[in-house]
Amino acid sequence: MQTIAVFQQNGSGNTKIAGINQFGDQQFRIQIFDIEPNLPEVLDDTSPYLPKVIHADLVLDYLKHHDLSEDLSLLCEKLGIPLVASGKKIQCGNALCPPTCCTLADHTALGDYGKIFGAPKIAVDVADDCIAEIRVLRGAPCGATWLAAKKVAGLPLKEAMTRFGLEVQFFCSANPAGWDPLYGKSPVHVAADIHSAALKTCLKKQAHHACSREDSL
16 A cells, blocks of 8 residues: 655645545555645745655645745655655756646656556547447546546547546646646646547547458458
8 A cells, every 4th residue: 555645735635635535446545744824925944844754655745835845845855755746846856747637647656646646548438439438547636537537428429529628627626727838728728638638549549440450351
């Protein structure tokens, strides 16, 4: 069982914690470090808020204060613990900072967390030109991938390719007001696009394999 330390402020990581518990196949033990007090804009000393030692295999950063995130990254580097800080721009330490939780690429150092959570990987069963089932092999830690997959079951393929991304937006816990100038989109739109692309790619591969089987007959 992999031990994950989650750092948050005022419950900012609660949806991810719930998703990991629900869709993580009981592979994770979660430690929660919740920093509740209101903090000044600049923290010259973060030691009253961060532990000196972290006993975990992986750290997830859902903190709101940039100074806390940077010092947490340095601490994890010192302790040799992988750190995922989605949506952040941390310049120190070895933090992995994908634009969203569901754009996290494969990293062997992340253990079972990296196998189950990150950029979506799906398999699709099709019947009568409709989605029979989307089986989630890897998805967003907030659970949006699994929840959206259930919503599009039974839909015609063309409709499902549009609805899948929209349903992900509905369940996504990222801040829709956040705007990334690099991508020109909010994190919620990025999440929708990467899931729609995963479904389209999966259906194209299925269509190609079906054509190849027909040609061989």
